[in-house]
Amino acid sequence: MSPTQPLYSVEFFPPKTPEGVAKLRAARAQLKQLAPAFCSVTFGAGGSTREGTLATVLEIRDEGLAAAPHLSCIGGSRSSLRDVLTEYRSHGIRHLVALRGDLPSGMAEAGEFRYASDLVAFIRAETGDWFEIDVAAYPEYHPQARSPQDDLDNFERKVRAGADSAITQYFYNADAYWSFVDACAARGLDLPIVPGIMPIASSSRLARFSDACGAEIPRWIRRKLESYGDDSISVRAFGLDVVTDLCAGLIERGAPGLHFYTLNSASLTSTIWQRLGL
Numbered sequence: 311m312s313p314t315q316p317l318y319s320v321e322f323f324p325p326k327t328p329e330g331v332a333k334l335r336a337a338r339a340q341l342k343q344l345a346p347a348f349c350s351v352t353f354g355a356g357g358s359t360r361e362g363t364l365a366t367v368l369e370i371r372d373e374g375l376a377a378a379p380h381l382s383c384i385g386g387s388r389s390s391l392r393d394v395l396t397e398y399r400s401h402g403i404r405h406l407v408a409l410r411g412d413l414p415s416g417m418a419e420a421g422e423f424r425y426a427s428d429l430v431a432f433i434r435a436e437t438g439d440w441f442e443i444d445v446a447a448y449p450e451y452h453p454q455a456r457s458p459q460d461d462l463d464n465f466e467r468k469v470r471a472g473a474d475s476a477i478t479q480y481f482y483n484a485d486a487y488w489s490f491v492d493a494c495a496a497r498g499l500d501l502p503i504v505p506g507i508m509p510i511a512s513s514s515r516l517a518r519f520s521d522a523c524g525a526e527i528p529r530w531i532r533r534k535l536e537s538y539g540d541d542s543i544s545v546r547a548f549g550l551d552v553v554t555d556l557c558a559g560l561i562e563r564g565a566p567g568l569h570f571y572t573l574n575s576a577s578l579t580s581t582i583w584q585r586l587g588l
């Protein structure tokens with residue numbers, strides 16, 4: 311079992327419209343009751359959401375919750391990323407999630423950073439221990455990785471560059487997570503690796519996300535979801551059962567926490583959270 315209390319956190323993306331801002335505020339008001347350890351806010355590759363990410367983080371903090379912005383480096387320059395770090399520091403932000411990011415297809419991979427490990431090293435060189443740094447982990451391996459071994463080598467590289475903890479890509483197969491955790495432990499990487507949890511709101515959206523990020527939907531889950539067709543009530547009910555069972559098993563076996571991908575909507579995350587009795 312994990313020696314410390316598990317931490318439960320949630321992730322949002324910065325909304326782009328006034329309606330999106332209002333929707334996220336309503337979601338946060340609901341999730342605040344659950345007292346998450348922190349709320350993270352994504353950062354569009356190439357800096358496309360820079361202002362939105364910071365504005366959302368500051369609003370979350372004003373509401374009395376801890377907030378951690380993400381920072382992605384692909385397409386960025388040392389000077390633009392230094393500016394972002396300076397801005398985060400000037401607001402007293404001390405926790406961030408450092409990523410490579412994905413440029414939209416068609417955009418050249420310009421920029422001075424190639425991998426998240428470059429960003430972690432840069433943050434440490436520029437700001438020492440100011441920031442607590444989370445990085446991404448892929449229990450089912452990153453889709454661009456040459457091999458599982460290679461992906462683990464690369465994960466180890468960014469941890470050794472100075473990451474404090476990791477949050478995983480979502481998965482529905484707990485064995486993949488534990489196998490990844492064991493492989494990291496065998497390399498002497500003893501940082502917390504927090505499972506990323508994706509509640510299931512829609513079969514088509516989940517299939518689209520999973521194709522893009524390389525997260526596997528096990529055949530039995532996919533077939534069941536397909537069988538519900540447009541019956542969104544059954545999709546959500548089945549998804550709640552599957553994801554709650556996954557979370558309960560992870561916590562019982564000693565996962566250091568859970569990080570919920572809320573997609574700016576509170577209902578599924580808070581139902582799972584309540585069912586787990588967190």
Ligand SMILES: Cc1cc2nc3c(=O)[nH]c(=O)nc-3n(C[C@H](O)[C@H](O)[C@H](O)COP(=O)(O)OP(=O)(O)OC[C@H]3O[C@@H](n4cnc5c(N)ncnc54)[C@H](O)[C@@H]3O)c2cc1C
Pocket residue numbers: 351352353354355380381382407408409410411412424425426427445446447452453454455456460461462464465467468477478479480506
């Ligand atoms: C928890 C979480 C939060 C996320 N938040 C955001 C966000 O806010 N904004 C966003 O744009 N994206 C976000 N993403 C998506 C992420 O940016 C993509 O998955 C991206 O493709 C990889 O980012 P990374 O930081 O894991 O990259 P890296 O760790 O750099 O790995 C990317 C690929 O490069 C390989 N690699 C790494 N180092 C080397 C090396 N030295 N030599 C050769 N190959 C190497 C790895 O094996 C892997 O295949 C998030 C993902 C997760 C899991």
